[in-house]
Amino acid sequence: xxxxxxxxxxxxxxxxxxxxxxxxxxxxxxxxxxxxxxxxxxxxxxxxxxxxxxxxxxxxxxxxxxxxxxxxxxxxxxxxxxxxxxxxxxxxxxxxxxxxxxxxxxxxxxxxxxxxxxxxxxxxxxxxxxxxxxxxxxxxxxxxxxxxxxxxxxxxxxxxxxxxxxxxxxxxxxxxxxxxxxxxxxxxxxxxxxxxxxxxxxxxxxxxxxxxxxxxxxxxxxxxxxxxxxxxxxxxxxxxxxxxxxxxxxxxxxxxxxxxxxxxxxxxxxxxxxxxxxxxxxxxxxxxxxxxxxxxxxxxxxxxxxxxxxxxxxxxxxxxxxxxxxxxxxxxxxxxxxxxxxxxxxxxxx
Amino acid sequence: xxxxxxxxxxxxxxxxxxxxxxxxxxxxxxxxxxxxxxxxxxxxxxxxxxxxxxxxxxxxxxxxxxxxxxxxxxxxxxxxxxxxxxxxxxxxxxxxxxxxxxxxxxxxxxxxxxxxxxxxxxxxxxxxxxxxxxxxxxxxxxxxxxxxxxxxxxxxxxxxxxxxxxxxxxxxxxxxxxxxxxxxxxxxxxxxxxxxxxxxxxxxxxxxxxxxxxxxxxxxxxxxxxxxxxxxxxxxxxxxxxxxxxxxxxxxxxxxxxxxxxxxxxxxxxxxxxxx
Numbered sequence: 001x002x003x004x005x006x007x008x009x010x011x012x013x014x015x016x017x018x019x020x021x022x023x024x025x026x027x028x029x030x031x032x033x034x035x036x037x038x039x040x041x042x043x044x045x046x047x048x049x050x051x052x053x054x055x056x057x058x059x060x061x062x063x064x065x066x067x068x069x070x071x072x073x074x075x076x077x078x079x080x081x082x083x084x085x086x087x088x089x090x091x092x093x094x095x096x097x098x099x100x101x102x103x104x105x106x107x108x109x110x111x112x113x114x115x116x117x118x119x120x121x122x123x124x125x126x127x128x129x130x131x132x133x134x135x136x137x138x139x140x141x142x143x144x145x146x147x148x149x150x151x152x153x154x155x156x157x158x159x160x161x162x163x164x165x166x167x168x169x170x171x172x173x174x175x176x177x178x179x180x181x182x183x184x185x186x187x188x189x190x191x192x193x194x195x196x197x198x199x200x201x202x203x204x205x206x207x208x209x210x211x212x213x214x215x216x217x218x219x220x221x222x223x224x225x226x227x228x229x230x231x232x233x234x235x236x237x238x239x240x241x242x243x244x245x246x247x248x249x250x251x252x253x254x255x256x257x258x259x260x261x262x263x264x265x266x267x268x269x270x271x272x273x274x275x276x277x278x279x280x281x282x283x284x285x286x287x288x289x290x291x292x293x294x295x296x297x298x299x300x301x302x303x304x305x306x307x308x309x310x311x312x313x314x315x316x317x318x319x320x321x322x323x324x325x326x327x328x329x330x331x332x333x334x335x336x337x338x339x340x341x342x343x344x345x346x347x348x349x350x
Numbered sequence: 351x352x353x354x355x356x357x358x359x360x361x362x363x364x365x366x367x368x369x370x371x372x373x374x375x376x377x378x379x380x381x382x383x384x385x386x387x388x389x390x391x392x393x394x395x396x397x398x399x400x401x402x403x404x405x406x407x408x409x410x411x412x413x414x415x416x417x418x419x420x421x422x423x424x425x426x427x428x429x430x431x432x433x434x435x436x437x438x439x440x441x442x443x444x445x446x447x448x449x450x451x452x453x454x455x456x457x458x459x460x461x462x463x464x465x466x467x468x469x470x471x472x473x474x475x476x477x478x479x480x481x482x483x484x485x486x487x488x489x490x491x492x493x494x495x496x497x498x499x500x501x502x503x504x505x506x507x508x509x510x511x512x513x514x515x516x517x518x519x520x521x522x523x524x525x526x527x528x529x530x531x532x533x534x535x536x537x538x539x540x541x542x543x544x545x546x547x548x549x550x551x552x553x554x555x556x557x558x559x560x561x562x563x564x565x566x567x568x569x570x571x572x573x574x575x576x577x578x579x580x581x582x583x584x585x586x587x588x589x590x591x592x593x594x595x596x597x598x599x600x601x602x603x604x605x606x607x608x609x610x611x612x613x614x615x616x617x618x619x620x621x622x623x624x625x626x
Contacts, residue, residue: 026470026472026473027470027471027472027473028471028472070470108504111469111470113469113470113471128469149492150492152470152471167491167492168492189488190487190488190491190492192471192474207488208478208487208488208491209488231478233471233475248475248478271475273475312472327472
């Protein structure tokens with residue numbers, strides 16, 4: 001009986017280890033694109049020819065669990081900028097994948113859950129270590145801005161300002177030149193995606209408090225607030241005076257950008273996690289159920305395609321194709337033409 | 351089913367404690383571990399009693415007689431031992447069953463700790479989908495993972511100004527408390543050369559390394575749980591008078607001790623435990 005007990009304890013230890021192995025850091029893949037290249041960040045970075053779907057290179061060659069890359073990469077000046085869970089930013093040569101520089105001053109202090117964005121000559125990367133880092137194109141830190149808590153959303157920027165959404169409920173406006181705060185506003189709930197923006201001086205956000213808001217870029221004043229069903233997990237698309245986004249409660253919305261009025265909403269069969277993208281002038285959304293669908297401006301559905309997998313990444317457009325990715329897919333990437341027909345797909349190499 | 355019955359309630363209770371008692375995840379882990387240990391205390395008592403009975407059985411004169419009589423006939427020995435167990439009305443599974451019931455609880459506790467500290471939007475989405483309506487994610491986010499010098503969602507290192515590297519304090523304490531707990535709660539073997547006693551000794555040696563390694567590499571919130579759990583475990587055994595304080599001397603020559611009669615050995619250990 002004593003032996004049995006010892007075996008039971010050993011069993012417990014083994015199950016414990018198995019449980020540890022079964023809880024890896026996990027997220028939806030990040031996507032970026034230029035006219036001729038698609039970049040996928042799914043633990044490692046895959047760079048793919050946008051015309052043929054041929055993988056050019058990947059980095060690192062094998063997934064490094066200590067330095068996973070999931071956030072959307074940025075592409076600038078023939079460089080691909082990636083940010084990893086090790087709190088390290090790297091610039092890779094877009095042609096060869098060679099590492100051009102590494103920013104690892106704050107390695108291990110947090111994680112880069114959100115991807116880098118490039119504003120002119122400045123790379124902006126928010127970290128879970130509560131800081132937004134601004135680097136120049138050679139990887140040298142220009143300034144860093146401290147928020148109250150972890151940052152999971154990419155920043156957005158115009159010529160002079162950076163707008164940063166935090167889990168701490170605050171939306172910050174920061175001067176691009178020196179990282180000084182201009183204003184901050186408590187939006188009443190955690191912010192997990194970047195703001196949407198238009199040319200009318202407004203930012204559009206949703207919060208986990210299940211609200212959509214418009215904020216004045218000049219002073220942070222809240223212009224309108226609209227309750228929504230569920231939470232949006234990715235930045236809305238703003239075009240033609242309308243704000244488009246989907247929620248985890250199986251709803252897609254089109255709001256009037258002027259006053260927040262719901263112009264149209266669409267019920268879908270699964271949660272929407274990725275953001276919409278304008279494809280051929282029409283919003284396209286993806287669902288966790290593997291649906292890829294057009295939501296026309298009048299709120300009706302256009303074409304719908306279903307593929308295997310949980311589509312949670314915001315799609316990108318490259319060489320006239322819609323590029324989608326997600327979890328538990330047969331392929332790493334699937335592409336579609338404007339009429340909704342499937343084009344090339346990328347399968348993971350063994 | 352596992353998520354529904356174990357992970358979901360555990361995670362919700364953990365976050366409920368967090369939201370009502372200080373909004374500090376370290377405090378929530380300590381209180382939650384205490385709560386789970388209290389709830390499973392009757393199982394532990396039953397397990398100890400079962401073990402005690404089995405130990406007494408092994409020291410029973412008739413059991414010894416059977417071992418001697420049928421030492422060359424293993425099958426017959428097992429049959430006769432089973433009869434004796436029935437006769438003495440001992441449930442041979444009384445010490446194992448509570449342990450088996452505790453397995454899912456301990457694993458569930460571990461997994462719910464992980465669930466309650468989302469590191470990525472994907473993890474957070476999974477969390478929001480298992481929360482009961484009375485837990486308001488909006489009110490508890492962002493979760494305060496800071497406890498003392500630690501970020502509970504990260505492996506812990508203590509950085510001192512005069513050292514170029516961080517000291518994994520929690521991992522060391524996890525290994526230490528696991529070792530001490532293993533030593534304190536292991537009853538003295540009736541025969542130290544017995545294979546099971548040797549296995550038990552080996553386990554007491556390996557487990558601290560295993561747990562220490564986990565403390566070194568996993569989120570420090572889990573290390574905190576391991577430490578609190580170990581300390582409460584020691585306390586529970588101590589309150590029941592089942593702690594063998596003499597065992598914590600690592601190189602105690604137990605095999606070199608003067609042999610005593612099995613019955614006397616059990617009695618001595620019990621008495622020693624109560625005294626402390």
